Amino acid sequence: MISKIGLKLTASYILVIVVATLILGLLFAGTARRFLFEEKQRELVHKGEQLGQTVIDFFNGEMPISTVEKILEVTGQHLEAKIMVLDPMGRRLAVTPGLGRRGAQLSRADFARVISGETIVRRGYDPILELDAIFVGTPVHTKHGQITGAVFLIAPLTVMGGLISGLWRLGAFAALIGVAFALLLALYLSRTISAPILKLKAAAAAMAQGNFKVRVPSGSDEIGALATAFNLMAAELGKVEKLRKQLSADLAHELRAPLTIIQGQTEALLDGVIEEEAEKEKFLRDILGETVRLSEMVRALLEIAHLDRGAKALNKQVFSLKTLIVTLAGKYQAIAQEKNINLTTILPPTDDLLLVEADEARIGQVVRNFLDNALRYTPPGKEVLIRLQAQDTSVQIEITDHGPGIPAAEQPLIWERFYKVNKARTAGEGGVGLGLAIAKEIIQASGGQIWVKSAEGKGATFGFSLPRTSPPAPLT
């Protein structure tokens, strides 16, 4: 089967072949014609001179007229030409059969030129034969150089026309073979071009139906590159789809846990099973706690949805990261002391304010989440360290704790929404698993970098960096 592309290609090939054959044919036929005519003229002149030598015998009376006529007849047949031999007075001595009285139409001018020693060669319409012909006239010379007569030969061009049409037929045959090849080529191209495109089309249709597992065979040409890009797209969309499903599942799960507690505690209270005031209050506090957790979660989700809009969601301004860190460290001192954790801050030994251009509230949120996590996972009696460092083009902050750390395999995953290391371990520890996902979005939208360095059991260091800004020019 030839595809539509195949058909278009075939049509183009055939057009090219036909045009090329025509041009070649015309050029070739023209050249061949010229060559054939010139050959014929040479032959006629040569034969004319030969005949002149032969008829000298006749002029000398050594050959009968019948022999001359015989010679003319044979030569005329061989040359496919009409021949006339004239004496110096212009009388016709002998002519080839079939010329009849027409020889009388020979022009006086032509005869005069030949009898004066000139050889005439002319091509075109001939009034004697009344068709296109080559006309040749040669003088007959005696041994002593005197002119004793003239030989005229007229060969019609139709003979050569046949040869040329033969050439055209040959050209047409070659073109036909070319067309057959074009068809074969189109069939082959249909297979190599159209088939992969049709496969891509089918795969795209399957993907539209929600099948992200489809892949198409890739290759090294442009269509192959398209297939590779398609496969990449399918893989990425597949990942996004998986993440989306995972997120809905996680969200449902996260919502269910607090709701179950709220429902259970409320039912218990309504049933009147609990009589002690202290226990009732504990139940109510649990309900309140879970409600707070739920609203926390909704707030975080809204925040993520907002951040999904990228840098546009940020309210950027120039501020001192140093001041921000010092303020936050002060606020967290109380919580750290309560947990008996030693919270230390190390600042660079310069007066530099370490200015950055970012959304101050959001950056504060990232630091808070780092500190929340560090204080949450660090056991009492240990230390949490905040270190602010200035580089040439950026400012970086790292928060190191002495908690359980994060296994290397899970380090890339903690930035995903709802991901929690060892859910059993962290269950009941309050976190929803959105803090780091939000932090990553904020830092990336601010043009910075975020990272974690950790080994299981050896604590963790979370950090980020932001591009430095030079202070605004002072007002003069």
Ligand SMILES: Nc1ncnc2c1ncn2[C@@H]1O[C@H](COP(=O)(O)OP(=O)(O)OP(=O)(O)O)[C@@H](O)[C@H]1O
């Ligand atoms: N300093 C740390 N030490 C050990 N594990 C950590 C640390 N920080 C984060 N993690 C792990 O990474 C997970 C994801 O952290 P993230 O801050 O995103 O969520 P969370 O703290 O559980 O909840 P949220 O911050 O949304 O209240 C945590 O649940 C925890 O398992």
Ligand SMILES: [Mg+2]
């Ligand atoms: Mg957190």
